[in-house]
Amino acid sequence: MFPKPLPQLTPNTYEYETLPLVKPTGFREYDARWLFEKEINLMGVQALGLGLGQLLHELGTKPEIVTGHDFRGYSSSIKYALIAGLMAAGVKVKDIGLALSPMAYFAQFDLDVPAVAMVTASHNDNGWTGVKMGAARPLTFGPDEMSRLKDIVLNAKFETRSGGSYEFIEGFGQRYINDLTNRPKLTRKLKVVAACGNGTAAAFAPQVLEGIGVEVVPLDTNLDHTFPRYNPNPEDLKMLHAIADAVRESGADVGLGFDGDGDRCGVVDNNGNEIFADKIGVMLARDLSALHPGATFVVDVKSTGLFDTDPVLRANGVKADYWKTGHSYIKRRVKELNALAGFEKSGHFFFNAPVGRGYDDGLVTAIAVLDMLDRNPAKSMADLYSDLPQTWGTPTMSPHCADEIKYDVVERVTQRFKDLQAQGGQVAGQAIRDLVTVNGVRVVAEDGTWGLVRASSNKPELVVVIESPVSEARTREMFKAVDDILRENPEVGAYNQTF
CATH class of the missing domain: 3.30.310.50 (Alpha-D-phosphohexomutase, C-terminal domain)
Structure with missing residues (x-):
């Protein structure tokens, strides 16, 4: 019988090492985040794994799951504690190792596995951990699933089952890279600053960009989980300013910045101007709606009003749907409306077929930006930006x-x-x-x-x-x-x- 988790424990005590700690507020609207050791311990993570396994059985989902972890000093140990709980709940685990969140989502399709549990604190500062979860690709949990998971875990409403197993999928990172680069190379010669903030994307983004034919100017692309320069977050002005400096120094055509788990992309134009992600969304909507007139785009409530008022989007028959902020909400709305794409001001972009598979992937976003430049060879990134009606x-x-x-x-x-x-x-x-x-x-x-x-x-x-x-x-x-x-x-x- 696994103990019932407690909301508070004192570190460096017998109780801390023998009882699960899980602070209730870590269960958020659509994923889970805790300060590791202060709000959750490894036994608490095991309880989370047991609870997630229990929920999969309740949902009638085949008890198989993909898991991976981001590049932080403690993420691997957290993942293995989660796996222990999942296996005890009778779940077959396929471990893809060090990964981006979108790599784990891709694995659901590539390995034909229904569920995912990606250990990541995303763009949160060091000290944070969390899990992004889903049981029906390409969707991730929403409030209903998270509320039920919280109830199961905090009240120890889980049971151990037989049938759990573990398999490590060797070399999966290369399969992900191959999937993104198995396409025609760009026809336009482009120099691109690839900024990774020493986070997980550093292991994958430069290879992907080179693989589609661009000249890469690396910026903070050595893995270092202390994040010595800044937290990898393309919404953070410190990271955007660093990208802007690198663009100006190198004469790059565009700067692209990726967050800690690689599901978001920030953009800086060739003049070193930082473009907020919602404006990038308008530019991409213009580009894609020229190819797909009458397309629907889902946008979050933090985003610019231009999705409603831009004359080019209106001329292309675009329908804009303003919806709740959050990767889980936008992802679901894109699927419900069969929208061509969904855009969040945070930089989470969700491309449906034929561009993507419906989940958020910062590298797919980067490729979409570069394809836009490729289709507009006479215009720079700054030109495309200046074409938009001005807002402040x-x-x-x-x-x-x-x-x-x-x-x-x-x-x-x-x-x-x-x-x-x-x-x-x-x-x-x-x-x-x-x-x-x-x-x-x-x-x-x-x-x-x-x-x-x-x-x-x-x-x-x-x-x-x-x-x-x-x-x-x-x-x-x-x-x-x-x-x-x-x-x-x-x-x-x-x-x-x-x-």
Whole structure:
């Protein structure tokens, strides 16, 4: 009988080594994240494996699963603890070793395995760990599955079963590289900065880019799990600035940056200008809708309003569907609507056939960007960017807010804007034209300037994004208006970055 997990244990004690620790808040909306050793221990990870195995049996999913781990100093040990729990639950495990998250998703198709459990903290700082899980390719768990998994694990509602097994799939990384490069080479000569932040993508991205015919300028492509320069996160201005410097120094045509588990891609143009991912999404939607008129694109609520208003997209008959932020939500929506692609401001892009298989892969995104340049040989990346109608937007800004209270705070802020609208009040000096509440609250002023507040799905933070089609001054006015309402809540702390 495996012990019931506890929400808190003191490290360096007998109890810590003999009982499972699993902090309940680690079960997020669509994946799991904990501070390793502080919020989960190895026995807790075993309990997670047992619980995941139990859930697969409950869902009627064939009890076979792909697992891999990212390049952090502790990820391998966490994966093997997870495997121990899965095998005890009667699950056949196929281990692809060191991997990107999209490599694990690809393995579900390539190995014909229904389920996945990828050990990764994604772009979170060192110290964090987590698992991205799914039981129906190309989808990953949503709130329903995560809620049931949480109940199973925290209440030890799992049982041991026979039939579990382990198989290591040797050389799977090369199979993934071959899948991405088994295509015609680019016809345009391109020099590309490939920035990996010393994370897992360093083992794969340069080879893939070279394999499709580009000249690669490597940036932080030696594996180093201390992340000595910056955390590999292409939404982080520090990483984007480093890519921009490398583009200018090398004269590259474009800079591409990959996050810690390789499912996101950030882009810097040939002039060294950092392009937020939602604008890259508009550019790709323009390119792809020229080939596929009338296509549907799913975009998250953090993204630019241009998906609705861009004249080129309108001329191409594009249908834009604004949906909840989060890789699991967008992935499901893309599948439900049979959309050509889904775009998140965070850089998670989901390409359906004929471009991809429906899951988020930073390298597939990079290839799509390079194909766009290849189809527009007379234009630089900066030209394609300048072709877009101008808007003034902020980076994703995240004020600290504890996991236990962040959703309550967002509810309060949402209600505050609802009350303001009902009373005929103003935001940033104008009447409220619209409130979008599918995920947090997106408040839109009369001139189209908008501000978003939502709870982060994977960190103890809120998420704030502002955009104006009018001016930078209006962006700043909206930011102040949104921040003033946020500051009515004492639980909201300092921002990780502003603009």
